[in-house]
Amino acid sequence: MTGSTIVDEWYPVGMVSGLEPETATSTVLMGEELSLMKETDSSITVRRGTEERPALVRFGHVWTSLGSPDHPLFSIPEADNAERRLVDCGCVRVKCSPLRAVENFLDIAHFPFIHTGILGVEDHPEVKKYDVEVDEKLNEIWAKKVEFYQPQAAASAQGGIITKYMYRVATPTVSILYKTCPVRKGEWDIITLFVQPVAEDVCDVWPWMALYDDDTPLTDLIHFQQMIFLQDRSILENQIPRLLPLDPKLEIPTRADLTSIAYRRWLKRRHYTYGAQTVAA
Amino acid sequence: MPTTSNDPCLWVPAYLSDLLMPGEVVQTYVDRNDVALWRAHSGKVNAWSNRCPHRGMRLSHGFVRGDMLACIYHGWHYGSDGGCKYIPAHPDLEPPSTICTDGFECIEQDGLIWISPESSADKPDALPTRHAVRSMTFWVSKQFLTDALVKYGSSYLAMGGSSAIILGTFGVSLTLADRTKLTIAVQEISPQETFLHVLSDVSLSAEKKTGISRNLDRLRERIESEDQAQ
Secondary structure (H helix, E strand, O other): OOOOOOOOOOEEEEEEHHEEEEEEEEEEOOOOOEEEEEOOOOOEEEEEEEEEEEEEEEEOOOEEEOOOOOOOOOOOOHHHHOOOOEEEOOEEOOOOOOHHHHHHHHHHHOOHHHHHHOOOOOOOOOOOOEEEEOOOOOEEEEEEEEEEOOOOOOOOOOEEEEEEEEEEEEEEEEEEEEOOOOOOOOEEEEEEEEEEEOOOOEEEEEEEEEEEEOOOOHHHHHHHHHHHHHHHHHOOOOOOOOEEEEEOOOOOOOHHHHHHHHHHHHHOOOOOOEEEEEEOO | OOOOOOOOOOOEEEEEEEHHHOOOOOEEEEOOEEEEEEEEOOOEEEEEEEEOOOOEHHHOOOOOOOOEEEEEOOOOEEEOEEEEOOOOOOOOOOOOOOEEEEEEEEEEEEOOOEEEOOOOOOOOOOOOEEEEEEEEOOOOOHHHHHHHHHHHHHHHHOOOOOOOOOOOOOOOEEEEOOOOEEEEEEEEEEEEEEEEEEEOOOOOOHHHHHHHHHHHHHHHHHHHHHHHHH
16 A cells, blocks of 8 residues: 555546536546546546546545556545435635645644634634544544534534544545534534645645535535635645645644644655655755 | 846835835735735834745735734744744744744835845935835836836926936936926836835825826836837
8 A cells, every 4th residue: 555656546536416417527637638427327437538547436526546546445434324414515726736735624723813713713722632643554644632612613513612523634635524513412524625636736625525414505514615615725825835845844833733744744755746845945 | 237137136125114004914025035024013114034934824914913923824923033922722832942934134214115135234225205105016027117217207207397317226216397306116026027116205295196196107008018019
């Protein structure tokens, strides 16, 4: 698993529900033009020119690779639970490195300043100690025991709660968040960030959710997530440099950034440099 | 000696003093460096490299609290010496002195905020003007703008006066028909974009400012259309 290279990774390239039957949809993955097609038998094919690429349909999205993946797509066992509501949230185009987008998703310390009054408030900015580990078997990063005060943790939340989080980085451009479900005690809501690298400094972000929430109208759920990601975009398009620096001397982290530190080290160790700045500019 | 866009200027006229209010932060450029320029509530002006040392966020998107500038991303607060004073995620932590913004030399003189990319001993040359008229953007290079100002700035701006335009390292100066002195300080933003800051020696009536402003707009139309014709 540790040998996977950049091209041999799986990447999201579109929402299944967005494809019209027998109509080609074009998209760009790491500078390569691809064409997605829902065939007459409803199977989905991905082509680069006339050449067929591997295609998987999972978690509401189409996944492909420019190389030859030697590993299956990551799994989210909870997503198969029929009681959960699966929500496609659409796409947000961001002019930043795909890695900066993932790192921002792993960050909670910005909630009081960027998602003010929703995911955080300035009176409760503290990030308590939490645990981060690399699961060597799956080659994934896990951050656990993350806690934060949130005035409106989700579209379904009534008032402020201490929200518990677990973050998982499944591939360099995929992160999965498990967060306290406001309406079902003891359960985790799942919010994912599937990032499609369009170029080293442009990405399409496909958020997707698997929630326990039968009441909130679909448009409200989507608007909530779109609002959050548009707030994040104002940050992501104003970070200098646009690529994620892997040299630890270039940006100074603090204790709250343990997940980000682990993420940068993990990228460096697996030589994942697409969207990264490896030497000082 | 005329300055050219290839020569780094020692002092760059970056903003009209009167237009940067206490508690305000703006983005500007000095020798192609992205700069966050801000005024503390005490009145002190600071110019810093426009990136937070934490995660590279542009500090010009931040907010001023008292005499500190806070980054909008995580609220890290920086004092006038550039040092980080407060990290909200860890309210009890005293930030190490190594967390520090990159500062530029910055002074206020003659109604302008001047920034230098190098630490220099000499102040900018004194100018006879200190009252803000306006700032504006010209979509041409600094060299093209400066040459054009010398060539026919006087015929557009002197309002019947016969005074010639005088070229200095900061930009140009001229005298209007009624003997009002004007300074036009020129600041390079990018190879295609130049800021121009206009000041007068006496405080002008609103009517007079509007008149000068209209002439500047006409001058801009001419200079930008000439640039496109090339």
